[in-house]
Each structure stands twice: as structure tokens, then as C-alpha cells.
Amino acid sequence: MKWIINFLFSSIGKKIIMSLTGLFLISFLPVHLLGNFQLMAGDGGEAFNTYAYFMTNNPLIKFTSYGLYFFILLHAVQGIMIAIKNKSAKGSNYKVSTYKNKTWASNNMAFLGILIFAFLCIHMGDFWFKMKFTSQIAMIDTYPGYEGIGVKDLYTRVAAAFSQLWIVIVYLIGLLALGFHLVHGFSSAFQTLGLNHKKYTPLIKGLGYAYSVLIPLGFAIIPIWMYFK
Amino acid sequence: MADFNLRSNEPSGDLASKWTDYRGSMNLVAPNNKRNIEVIVVGTGLAGASAASTLAELGYNVKAFTFHDSPRRAHSIAAQGGINAAKNYQNDGDSTYRLFYDTIKGGDYRSRESNVHRLAEVSASIIDQCVAQGVPFAREYGGLLANRSFGGVQVSRTFYARGQTGQQLLIGAYQSLSRQIVTGQVKMHNRHEMLDLVVVDGKARGIITRNLLNGQIERHAAHCVVLATGGYGNVFYLSTNAMGSNVSAAWRSVKKGALMANPCFTQIHPTCIPVSGHYQSKLTLMSESLRNDGRVWVPKSIEDAKSIQEGKKKGIDIAEDDRDYYLERRYPAFGNLVPRDVASRAAKVACDEGKGVSQTGLAVFLDFSSAIERYGKAEAISQGISNPDITKLGEAVVEAKYGNLFEMYEKITGENPYKNPMKIYPAVHYTMGGVWVDYNLETNIPGLFALGEANFSDHGANRLGASALMQGLADGYFVIPYTIGQFLSKEIRTDKISTDLPEFAEAERGVTDRLLRLKSINGTQSVESFHRRLGHIMWEYCGMSRNAEGLKKGRQMIRELREEFYRDVFIPGDLEDYNPELEKATRVADFLELGELMMVDALDRNESCGGHFREEYKTEEGEARRDDENYTYVSAWEWNDIEPILHKEDLEFANVELKTRSYK
Amino acid sequence: MKLNLKIWRQKNSNDKGHYEAHSVEATGDMSFLEMMDVLNEQLINDKKEPVAFEHDCREGICGSCNMVINGQPHGPQSGTTTCQLHMRHFKDGDDIVIEPARAAAFPVIKDLVVDRSSFDDIIQAGGYISVNTGQAPDGNSIPIEKDMAMQAFDAATCIGCGACVAACPNGSAMLFTSAKVAHLGLLPQGKVEHTRRVQSMVATMDKEGFGMCSNIGACEAECPKGISIENIAMLNRSYIASVFGGQK
Structure with missing residues (x-):
């Protein structure tokens, strides 16, 4: 089993972990976004709340969500470690620095990552934690099909949060960071896996740009819509 | 020094089977004995790296030395054109004999038949070896190796990797060497410069080096020493050699009794980018292939040349009738494609008449406008364009053929060679002369071998294009691994050589004293300024054409310069430190002696042959006149400060007929 | 033209190092290194120590002359080594x-x-085809x-100058x-040892203390080749x- 350890601790192995976990998180985002769009269903939160109930109670999804938490943590911890190692590998820096080809995003992945992680903490603390571990969120047991079960009214909590301007702004900053993180991260994940090809790489890059604009934009619409509603 | 018997030690017998028979009867060293034998290889360019790795593969313990930070930086890396091999892949009638003959004739009949034939024989194996190492030679669509033709021959036998053949071959040899370094069979000493040879009981047994990082003087011992330290073209200061190329290892050996053969044979390449100012440090070669389409000219009148020199006119301002296409005029049969030495001399003649076309007056035009027009018209016809822009079409064709060269020219000069004719001038490129060696590549000091450009053996008075790479690798991969056994088979009972021997102590003291002496001069002039002045003297009196009077004067000037050097040179920094100026100083000090020997050799050789042109010995039309009756010998010089002593090795030509070259 | 230079001076690897200001008179036809020669000649004439820099072939192929000029390895002209960069730019x-290439795996020797011997170590780890003469x-x-x-040739044109490391x-x-x-x-000749080579070269590269690739592409942009x-x-x-398909 030594080979696995060697792989996981090699420079390329570490990058491949970043790439794979990153791609997993990328695949999670659209699913999350589609669910969230139900906040704008205009039904007083029924669709969203029952969806949230499903997501927190289905055993398969529960299992997947633990994987998700693990990958987020792995991606974050590994990312920080790589950033530290890379900084020491560079040693001192130049007096004049004009790294060519270097975009702001590509050089600030760790900073963006930390921003996103901080945002995630706020986000999870506000909704997920409160829903799971406190009784601050009221129960509703009148939804058809869920009579007597009791579905938590997460919708009201979300609506309350997004009626405050500063929370909306925090969300927009978090999503902006996510967008920049994705601009570099999306195509970079493919390069790290060795998927670089004269014909397909431009396609991947284009897809990456589109993704990193559309997904954060989609998420951003919700708090804005709910704030102005 | 004792009486020399300069024997080539070539085996007797038929030329074609000599090498094969010799290999079959040579003394061998058994594997268990090889384990106890140490070999020092100085220099890790093509010849050195290939020798070191092959000797290590055989089981010898090799200690390799380079003054570079890595073997990959050796100047072999800069060779552009290609490498010859008698493969006959093109089915155009090539053969070992033909390569042998071309090389002997190209060398103007001043090289040893047996050595050259062996070179031609092993040439094919070099290509096989390099392909197996992963050298990415150019290929045809069918996946097989491509060839091109080169100057002076009628067959296509040159293998190439775009314009970077030397780089690719060197990287191949460097990788083989790296493989032996990691096994420990080669102990690599980077950033170590050899400053003296140690001779014990008449045999070469070690070297003294300076660690260039900290200035430490070190002793290294072995059963024998192999020099692969390249040529000495840098004696001219301005040359196509690298800045660090030097003669020191070879010259230190000469000072210990080795002989320097044919030092005056230097090759001057006609198409280099001319000198642009006094600060110039180096000249850049433009491929010989440009002369296929470029026409060489200078203005007919000195007035026109003057106004170009002063910047009042440009090449394109001179009318067609006022141009002198002097190569086409003088050599109607070969025109612009005369051999290197002839083209170089003709350019010098034109510039000496005051017709040079750069600020310094030392340049001629290489003009592509006729080619552009010719190609443009042909292109217009083949594309069926009715109202063509001939220039544009023609430029596209020229770009496809020489684009990268034109780009390099523009990078360096800042001029667009499509619009203005290129300016070129000859420059020192290669030195055919070198340490005298016998058939085994062993010098007159037993146990001291010399390979590649460092020896004199294969190119006579002039080297053909694409033959330098061939010789370096032939010596390293396929000759020395066998012939070194002739010496080492007698050494199997010799214990490890100790560096505590008095000869080592003495040599080390000599090196330390010399460095202290140089440093303590503490004068006022930089090493560079002496080198520049030496180069000027060499170029003026021992360059493209020489005469007795100039050579005598040049010799005197060098002696005076040498005296001034030891009186007034200034070397900054410390001896025990990384100190590039000190490195330069020891090298220039050696050049200051070698330069004198070159003058002496050129003065002795009362004939014109190959790269050596004596103005007194020319035909009525001004062409070189060889004197086969009196000068069919190798001049091997024993150095001393007062009057170097000449030893002759007579050359015998049993297999080729000596002819005069004519390009009229 | 008159140029104001700020050059990194460092006596040896233990020295902290500092920037030193010099001005030098140059012409457009000079190469960058010839401009440095002029500066060094000035320094020597003033009995000062010249600036140490590595250089050899001065035709863009030996890879010695990498230095960082205004933040760019080999200076502002792309596809050009320092020795072929001319002052007309x-x-x-x-x-x-002017600074040395900076990376923990490339310690400064002087100025x-x-x-760059870590590059040699990487090649020695497997950058060859095992074929005896x-x-x-x-x-x-x-x-x-x-x-x-x-x-394969395009990849083989690397001159080992370290601009990629300096740029990263x-x-x-x-x-x-x-x-x-x-x-x-x-190349088919090289495929035989490919698996072993890849593992060994990557392990050595890691051991030498180089950083990890984050796919920025600065190396590619600054590579003179x-x-x-x-x-x-x-x-x-x-x-x-090699990890998942290899036998070891």
C-alpha cells in the first residue's frame, strides 16, 4: 500500500486530489442551484421546504452529503497546504513582478478559497446548523403529503435573512469569490488530470468561463430577488 | 626535451580493413581489471561526454570535469547544420570511401589517411547510437530519417534536427553521461577548471583543478587523462565560439611536453553577422545555406561605399550597374557557392579595397532581391495570378526557406533583411589544429589522449560542414573506448595513483604560484582589454590571409602584449571565491602564448592550403598555391618561450591522388 | 542612451543581498549582456568587483544567461534569451x-x-534512454x-535555463x-522506460524542493524556446x- 501513500504525498498526487475534489464540488453546484430556485416558486415556501426535508432525510443523499463535507474540508486543507509549500518553494520574491499569463484569479486561488470557506461557514451556520441543531426554525405539518410529519420552515428563515441588506451583500461577495475561483479552477482541474488537447482544451476553457459566470449569477439572483420582493 | 619520433602508430595493411583488423587484435582490459582503473576526462561536450559515458559503460571508473555548471552547456550545443554519415540512405552513391575522400580533399590533403578513413567507417554507427538515445532527427512522412546536402559534396549524407543538431546530439550524450553519473561509475565535477597536467614517470597521471565556486585548488589522480576540451578559436577574441571556450587544458598539457599540431589552421566562416561596435563580444553565424539564394556584392566605386559607411546611402540606393558581384565575377563556375575559405578571402579583399558596407567598413552585402524576384515570378505563373505583386510572392517563398535565419538577423541587427540586403562578414569558426595525437588518439605523452576539436587529426587544413559533430562523437563513442585499452592494458598492475606523489605537490604549487602572481600584479587594465587587443593582432596578422612580414610583426606584438599583461593586468575579487575575472585571466594568459605559436607555425608553412593563405604563395589569379613537395607534413610544435621547436610527421597518401582545387 | 540599472548584489549564498544602483551608457546595437560587459568594464576600471552573471554561447542555445529583467526572465522580448535581447528594445x-532567478531550489551563488544543479539531478533520475554504446x-x-x-523535438529544444522556474x-x-x-x-525508443522514468523524475523533482504546478502558464509565456x-x-x-497502471 506504500504506493498509495507515495502517490497522495507526491506533488502531482496532491494536485490531483485538488482537481478531483474540485470537480466534485463543481458537479454539486448546479444541483444545489436547481433546488434553490424553488425559493422563487411563489408558493410561500412549500416547494422549497419539502425539498429541504427530502434532502436532509433521504439516506442516500445524507450519505452523499457527508462525502460533500469531507471533500470540502479536504479541498480546503490541501489547498492551504499547497499554498504554503509553494510560497516556501518560491523563497523571496522579485522587486518588480510581472508574471506573464498570470491572471489575478490564478494567483489568488488560496485567498479566494479562504473567502469562499468563510462564506460557507456563515452560510451553513445560518441555515444548515440552525435547522439541524437548534429549534429556532418553526415546524409546519400542514403540507399535503407531509401531514403529521413536520417539515421545518427553512423558507421563512431564508426570507428573513435575505431581507437584510448586509447579508445579501455578504452573499454577493461570496459568490463573486466563487466565480473567480472557478474561472481558474474549472479548466485547471482538467489540465491537472492531464486532459489537455489542441482540439478540446479551448472547448473546456470556454465551458469553464460560461460555468463560472452563470452558476454564481444564478445563485446571486435569489437573494437579490428575495430582497426586493 | 628528448628526440621525438612522431609515429602515427597506425596499423599496417589495407586502408579499408585496417580499423577492423586492428580492433580484432587489440589488447583488452578484462572486466575485473577495469574496476580498478581510473580515467580522467576533461571536458564534457560531444567528445568528452560520449567518451566518459562509454568508458563508464565498459566498467572503467571515470572522473569527468567541466568548467560549466552542467555538461549540457558545452559549446557543441551551438552547432546548427547537421552531422555527416556514410549511410547511403538516399541511394545516391554514398559510401565510406566517398566520405573519406571528400574529407581528405576538403582538408586540402593535410590530414592522415588512416584516421580519416576510420572516421568515415564509424560515422554510420553514430547515427544508430543517437537514434537509440532518442535524438529527434528530422524524418520523412514515411517515418524514416531525412537527409540534406551540405557544402563541398555531391551526395545527401547530412542528418539534422532543424537548426539545432548540435544541441540534440549533446543532450543525447549528456543524458547518457547522466545515466552513468547516477550509477556512480562517473564522478562528475562541475565548475572545475583544469589548470595543470600531472606527469609521473613520463605518463599522464592526473590533473590539478580549481573549484570555480570557492577557488579551492584540488589534485585528481587517475591511470590516464583524456582531453576533450574543444578548440581555441577564442584566441581571436571575436569568433563564433562561446565566451568561455578556451585552450587552457590543452595548452597546460603542451607546457608539460605535449605537441601542438598545425596551430595555424583555423577555419573562417564567410557568413557571419558583422561587428557593429567596439563593445562587441561575440559573432553570430548565419547558416551557409543562405548562399544558395543570396548574391554577394559590394559597390563598384569607393565613393558609394563611403557614403554607405557614413550612413548617407543604403544598399538599395546603389544602382544595379554600380554593384560588383565579385564572387560571380571571379569564380563564374561556382559563383556565390565557392567553399568557405575562398568566399571569406574574397570578402576581405573587397573590404581591404575600401568597399566595405558597414560603419566599420568590414561587411559585404548578401542580397536576396534577385531571388525574391525570381521566386515571385515563378510563383505568379504557378498560381496563375494575372496582376501579381511579385515582391510579396517572392518574399513568401524566401521566408518559407530561410524564415528563422532572417528573424535571427533582424533580432540582432534591427534591420529587415527582406527590404535591405543583409550585411555579412567572415568570422573565426573552428580550429583544425590541436594537440598532436597518433592513431590511438594518444599524444606524445603516454597516457594523455585528446579527442574532438582539441586534437588535430581529421580535418587537415580545412573542415567540411557537418563534420565536426561527426568527429567529436566518433572519437568519444567508437574510437577511444577501444584505443585507450592499448595503453591501459599495460597498466593493470599499476595501483591506484596517489595524489600524495611529489609530482602532484609540485604541480599544485605551480598552479598556486601562478594564480598568486597574476593576482598580485594589481595593474590597471582589465583582462578583457588584453584579450581584445590580442584578438585584433591575431585577426590582423594571422587571420584570413597572412604574409611573412606581418607574421613576424604580429609575433613581436604578441610578445610585447604578453609582457604588458604580466605587468599591468588587474584582476578584481579574491582567489578563494567565485571569480570569473580570474578564470578569464588564466585563459587569456594561455592564449597569449598560443597566439605566438600560431604566428610561428603560419610563418613556417610556406604554402597556401585550406584555411591557411599566405599572400606570397598564390597563383597569378590570386588563388591558393599548395606546395605538396615540401609541406606534406604535420607541424607538431614543442613549445618554449624563446623559440618553439618543430617536429614533423610526414603524411603519406597511398589511396588518393593529390589534386589542386579550382572553382573558376 | 543612458540607462539606470538596479542590480541585485549578493556576495555569496549566506549574504543577505541588496540592490545597487548604476548608470550605464549603451547603444541600441548592443546585446543586453554586452551592456552588462560595459558596466563591468566600468566597475573594473574603478577597481570594484564586477557583477557576476552566467553566460557562454551568446547565441541563445546554451541556457546559461537567464536573469530576471524588470520582473521577466530573459527580459521583455518573448522567445528570446538575455544574450539575444538587444538594447534597442x-x-x-x-x-x-536586474535580479537573479528566484526559487528555493535555485540558491544564489553570487549576484x-x-x-541550477537540481536540473541535473532531475535528468539523472531518469531523463535518458538506457542504451549502451x-x-x-x-x-x-x-x-x-x-x-x-x-x-518530441519541440519538447527537446529545452535549454535548461530555468526561466520556467524563475517565472513560476x-x-x-x-x-x-x-x-x-x-x-x-x-518516441518509441523511450516508451520502454516511460513508467519508471516518470515516477523517478517526479520524485526527484519533489525532493529538490520545487513547488507545485497551479496551471498558471507563466512558464510557457516566458520560455525562450x-x-x-x-x-x-x-x-x-x-x-x-504510472501509479495506477504500473506494476509497482
């Missing part, structure tokens, strides 16, 4: 900052000279597709290592295959 009164079959016995040979904000040697892996791995990061993708691919 600067103008009178320009400020030029602008850095120790004399073992080779005929050169034409294995046909190689022309495009493949060209691709992470001090990574992935472009250098991958160029050698690609050169040899694309235009070596592409497609080679890095190939190395990643080969590494994955």
Missing part, C-alpha cells in the same frame, strides 16, 4: 531592475548567478511518425521535467498511468 532614461540497431529500423518526431510564482519545475518526459516518452504546458498535462497523465 529600451529607451534613453529607462530604469532596469545574478544561481545554482554499440547496442543500437540500425537508425531506420524503427520508423517514427513525422509529427510525433516533431513534437510557485517555483515549480514542472515545465522542465515534463519537457524531458515528453521528449523521451513520445516556447515549450508548451501541454507537456505538463502529458506528465500528469503519465504519472497517473
Whole structure:
């Protein structure tokens, strides 16, 4: 089993972990976004709340969500470690620095990552934690099909949060960071896996740009819509 | 020094089977004995790296030395054109004999038949070896190796990797060497410069080096020493050699009794980018292939040349009738494609008449406008364009053929060679002369071998294009691994050589004293300024054409310069430190002696042959006149400060007929 | 033209180092290194120590002369080494900052000279084809597709100057290592040892203290020979295959 350890601790192995976990998180985002769009269903939160109930109670999804938490943590911890190692590998820096080809995003992945992680903490603390571990969120047991079960009214909590301007702004900053993180991260994940090809790489890059604009934009619409509603 | 018997030690017998028979009867060293034998290889360019790795593969313990930070930086890396091999892949009638003959004739009949034939024989194996190492030679669509033709021959036998053949071959040899370094069979000493040879009981047994990082003087011992330290073209200061190329290892050996053969044979390449100012440090070669389409000219009148020199006119301002296409005029049969030495001399003649076309007056035009027009018209016809822009079409064709060269020219000069004719001038490129060696590549000091450009053996008075790479690798991969056994088979009972021997102590003291002496001069002039002045003297009196009077004067000037050097040179920094100026100083000090020997050799050789042109010995039309009756010998010089002593090795030509070259 | 230089001076690897200001008179036809020669001549005439920098062939192929000019390895002209960069690309009164290549794996020896021997170590770890002299079959016995040979050649044009490491904000040697892996791995002769080579070269690269690739592409942009990061993708691919597909 030594080979696995060697792989996981090699420079390329570490990058491949970043790439794979990153791609997993990328695949999670659209699913999350589609669910969230139900906040704008205009039904007083029924669709969203029952969806949230499903997501927190289905055993398969529960299992997947633990994987998700693990990958987020792995991606974050590994990312920080790589950033530290890379900084020491560079040693001192130049007096004049004009790294060519270097975009702001590509050089600030760790900073963006930390921003996103901080945002995630706020986000999870506000909704997920409160829903799971406190009784601050009221129960509703009148939804058809869920009579007597009791579905938590997460919708009201979300609506309350997004009626405050500063929370909306925090969300927009978090999503902006996510967008920049994705601009570099999306195509970079493919390069790290060795998927670089004269014909397909431009396609991947284009897809990456589109993704990193559309997904954060989609998420951003919700708090804005709910704030102005 | 004792009486020399300069024997080539070539085996007797038929030329074609000599090498094969010799290999079959040579003394061998058994594997268990090889384990106890140490070999020092100085220099890790093509010849050195290939020798070191092959000797290590055989089981010898090799200690390799380079003054570079890595073997990959050796100047072999800069060779552009290609490498010859008698493969006959093109089915155009090539053969070992033909390569042998071309090389002997190209060398103007001043090289040893047996050595050259062996070179031609092993040439094919070099290509096989390099392909197996992963050298990415150019290929045809069918996946097989491509060839091109080169100057002076009628067959296509040159293998190439775009314009970077030397780089690719060197990287191949460097990788083989790296493989032996990691096994420990080669102990690599980077950033170590050899400053003296140690001779014990008449045999070469070690070297003294300076660690260039900290200035430490070190002793290294072995059963024998192999020099692969390249040529000495840098004696001219301005040359196509690298800045660090030097003669020191070879010259230190000469000072210990080795002989320097044919030092005056230097090759001057006609198409280099001319000198642009006094600060110039180096000249850049433009491929010989440009002369296929470029026409060489200078203005007919000195007035026109003057106004170009002063910047009042440009090449394109001179009318067609006022141009002198002097190569086409003088050599109607070969025109612009005369051999290197002839083209170089003709350019010098034109510039000496005051017709040079750069600020310094030392340049001629290489003009592509006729080619552009010719190609443009042909292109217009083949594309069926009715109202063509001939220039544009023609430029596209020229770009496809020489684009990268034109780009390099523009990078360096800042001029667009499509619009203005290129300016070129000859420059020192290669030195055919070198340490005298016998058939085994062993010098007159037993146990001291010399390979590649460092020896004199294969190119006579002039080297053909694409033959330098061939010789370096032939010596390293396929000759020395066998012939070194002739010496080492007698050494199997010799214990490890100790560096505590008095000869080592003495040599080390000599090196330390010399460095202290140089440093303590503490004068006022930089090493560079002496080198520049030496180069000027060499170029003026021992360059493209020489005469007795100039050579005598040049010799005197060098002696005076040498005296001034030891009186007034200034070397900054410390001896025990990384100190590039000190490195330069020891090298220039050696050049200051070698330069004198070159003058002496050129003065002795009362004939014109190959790269050596004596103005007194020319035909009525001004062409070189060889004197086969009196000068069919190798001049091997024993150095001393007062009057170097000449030893002759007579050359015998049993297999080729000596002819005069004519390009009229 | 008059140029204002700010040059990194460092006596040895233990010295902290500092910037030193000099002004020098240059002409457009000079190469950058010839401008440095002029400066050094000035310093020597003033009995001061000249600036140490590495250089040799001065025709863009030996790879010695990498230095960082205004933040760019080999200076502002792309596809050009320092020795082939000419002063006509600067103008009178320009400020030029000259620094050594910076990376933990390239310690400074003196002034602008850095120790690049870690590159040799990477090659020694497997950047070769194991064939002894004399073992080779005929050169034409294995046909190689022309495009493949060209691709291998493109990777093989690396001059080992270290501009990629100098350019990388992470001090990574992935472009250098991958160029050698690609050169040899694309050719049939080199495929035999490919798996072993990839593992060993990557392990050595890590051991030498180079950083990790974050796919920025600064290396590719600054490489004087235009070596592409497609080679890095190939190395990643080969590494994955060597770990999961190899026998060891």
C-alpha cells in the first residue's frame, strides 16, 4: 500500500486530489442551484421546504452529503497546504513582478478559497446548523403529503435573512469569490488530470468561463430577488 | 626535451580493413581489471561526454570535469547544420570511401589517411547510437530519417534536427553521461577548471583543478587523462565560439611536453553577422545555406561605399550597374557557392579595397532581391495570378526557406533583411589544429589522449560542414573506448595513483604560484582589454590571409602584449571565491602564448592550403598555391618561450591522388 | 542612451543581498549582456568587483544567461534569451531592475548567478534512454511518425535555463521535467522506460524542493524556446498511468 501513500504525498498526487475534489464540488453546484430556485416558486415556501426535508432525510443523499463535507474540508486543507509549500518553494520574491499569463484569479486561488470557506461557514451556520441543531426554525405539518410529519420552515428563515441588506451583500461577495475561483479552477482541474488537447482544451476553457459566470449569477439572483420582493 | 619520433602508430595493411583488423587484435582490459582503473576526462561536450559515458559503460571508473555548471552547456550545443554519415540512405552513391575522400580533399590533403578513413567507417554507427538515445532527427512522412546536402559534396549524407543538431546530439550524450553519473561509475565535477597536467614517470597521471565556486585548488589522480576540451578559436577574441571556450587544458598539457599540431589552421566562416561596435563580444553565424539564394556584392566605386559607411546611402540606393558581384565575377563556375575559405578571402579583399558596407567598413552585402524576384515570378505563373505583386510572392517563398535565419538577423541587427540586403562578414569558426595525437588518439605523452576539436587529426587544413559533430562523437563513442585499452592494458598492475606523489605537490604549487602572481600584479587594465587587443593582432596578422612580414610583426606584438599583461593586468575579487575575472585571466594568459605559436607555425608553412593563405604563395589569379613537395607534413610544435621547436610527421597518401582545387 | 540599472548584489549564498544602483551608457546595437560587459568594464576600471552573471554561447542555445529583467526572465522580448535581447528594445532614461532567478531550489551563488544543479539531478533520475554504446540497431529500423518526431523535438529544444522556474510564482519545475518526459516518452525508443522514468523524475523533482504546478502558464509565456504546458498535462497523465497502471 506504500504506493498509495507515495502517490497522495507526491506533488502531482496532491494536485490531483485538488482537481478531483474540485470537480466534485463543481458537479454539486448546479444541483444545489436547481433546488434553490424553488425559493422563487411563489408558493410561500412549500416547494422549497419539502425539498429541504427530502434532502436532509433521504439516506442516500445524507450519505452523499457527508462525502460533500469531507471533500470540502479536504479541498480546503490541501489547498492551504499547497499554498504554503509553494510560497516556501518560491523563497523571496522579485522587486518588480510581472508574471506573464498570470491572471489575478490564478494567483489568488488560496485567498479566494479562504473567502469562499468563510462564506460557507456563515452560510451553513445560518441555515444548515440552525435547522439541524437548534429549534429556532418553526415546524409546519400542514403540507399535503407531509401531514403529521413536520417539515421545518427553512423558507421563512431564508426570507428573513435575505431581507437584510448586509447579508445579501455578504452573499454577493461570496459568490463573486466563487466565480473567480472557478474561472481558474474549472479548466485547471482538467489540465491537472492531464486532459489537455489542441482540439478540446479551448472547448473546456470556454465551458469553464460560461460555468463560472452563470452558476454564481444564478445563485446571486435569489437573494437579490428575495430582497426586493 | 628528448628526440621525438612522431609515429602515427597506425596499423599496417589495407586502408579499408585496417580499423577492423586492428580492433580484432587489440589488447583488452578484462572486466575485473577495469574496476580498478581510473580515467580522467576533461571536458564534457560531444567528445568528452560520449567518451566518459562509454568508458563508464565498459566498467572503467571515470572522473569527468567541466568548467560549466552542467555538461549540457558545452559549446557543441551551438552547432546548427547537421552531422555527416556514410549511410547511403538516399541511394545516391554514398559510401565510406566517398566520405573519406571528400574529407581528405576538403582538408586540402593535410590530414592522415588512416584516421580519416576510420572516421568515415564509424560515422554510420553514430547515427544508430543517437537514434537509440532518442535524438529527434528530422524524418520523412514515411517515418524514416531525412537527409540534406551540405557544402563541398555531391551526395545527401547530412542528418539534422532543424537548426539545432548540435544541441540534440549533446543532450543525447549528456543524458547518457547522466545515466552513468547516477550509477556512480562517473564522478562528475562541475565548475572545475583544469589548470595543470600531472606527469609521473613520463605518463599522464592526473590533473590539478580549481573549484570555480570557492577557488579551492584540488589534485585528481587517475591511470590516464583524456582531453576533450574543444578548440581555441577564442584566441581571436571575436569568433563564433562561446565566451568561455578556451585552450587552457590543452595548452597546460603542451607546457608539460605535449605537441601542438598545425596551430595555424583555423577555419573562417564567410557568413557571419558583422561587428557593429567596439563593445562587441561575440559573432553570430548565419547558416551557409543562405548562399544558395543570396548574391554577394559590394559597390563598384569607393565613393558609394563611403557614403554607405557614413550612413548617407543604403544598399538599395546603389544602382544595379554600380554593384560588383565579385564572387560571380571571379569564380563564374561556382559563383556565390565557392567553399568557405575562398568566399571569406574574397570578402576581405573587397573590404581591404575600401568597399566595405558597414560603419566599420568590414561587411559585404548578401542580397536576396534577385531571388525574391525570381521566386515571385515563378510563383505568379504557378498560381496563375494575372496582376501579381511579385515582391510579396517572392518574399513568401524566401521566408518559407530561410524564415528563422532572417528573424535571427533582424533580432540582432534591427534591420529587415527582406527590404535591405543583409550585411555579412567572415568570422573565426573552428580550429583544425590541436594537440598532436597518433592513431590511438594518444599524444606524445603516454597516457594523455585528446579527442574532438582539441586534437588535430581529421580535418587537415580545412573542415567540411557537418563534420565536426561527426568527429567529436566518433572519437568519444567508437574510437577511444577501444584505443585507450592499448595503453591501459599495460597498466593493470599499476595501483591506484596517489595524489600524495611529489609530482602532484609540485604541480599544485605551480598552479598556486601562478594564480598568486597574476593576482598580485594589481595593474590597471582589465583582462578583457588584453584579450581584445590580442584578438585584433591575431585577426590582423594571422587571420584570413597572412604574409611573412606581418607574421613576424604580429609575433613581436604578441610578445610585447604578453609582457604588458604580466605587468599591468588587474584582476578584481579574491582567489578563494567565485571569480570569473580570474578564470578569464588564466585563459587569456594561455592564449597569449598560443597566439605566438600560431604566428610561428603560419610563418613556417610556406604554402597556401585550406584555411591557411599566405599572400606570397598564390597563383597569378590570386588563388591558393599548395606546395605538396615540401609541406606534406604535420607541424607538431614543442613549445618554449624563446623559440618553439618543430617536429614533423610526414603524411603519406597511398589511396588518393593529390589534386589542386579550382572553382573558376 | 543612458540607462539606470538596479542590480541585485549578493556576495555569496549566506549574504543577505541588496540592490545597487548604476548608470550605464549603451547603444541600441548592443546585446543586453554586452551592456552588462560595459558596466563591468566600468566597475573594473574603478577597481570594484564586477557583477557576476552566467553566460557562454551568446547565441541563445546554451541556457546559461537567464536573469530576471524588470520582473521577466530573459527580459521583455518573448522567445528570446538575455544574450539575444538587444538594447534597442529600451529607451534613453529607462530604469532596469536586474535580479537573479528566484526559487528555493535555485540558491544564489553570487549576484545574478544561481545554482541550477537540481536540473541535473532531475535528468539523472531518469531523463535518458538506457542504451549502451554499440547496442543500437540500425537508425531506420524503427520508423517514427513525422509529427510525433516533431513534437518530441519541440519538447527537446529545452535549454535548461530555468526561466520556467524563475517565472513560476510557485517555483515549480514542472515545465522542465515534463519537457524531458515528453521528449523521451513520445518516441518509441523511450516508451520502454516511460513508467519508471516518470515516477523517478517526479520524485526527484519533489525532493529538490520545487513547488507545485497551479496551471498558471507563466512558464510557457516566458520560455525562450516556447515549450508548451501541454507537456505538463502529458506528465500528469503519465504519472497517473504510472501509479495506477504500473506494476509497482
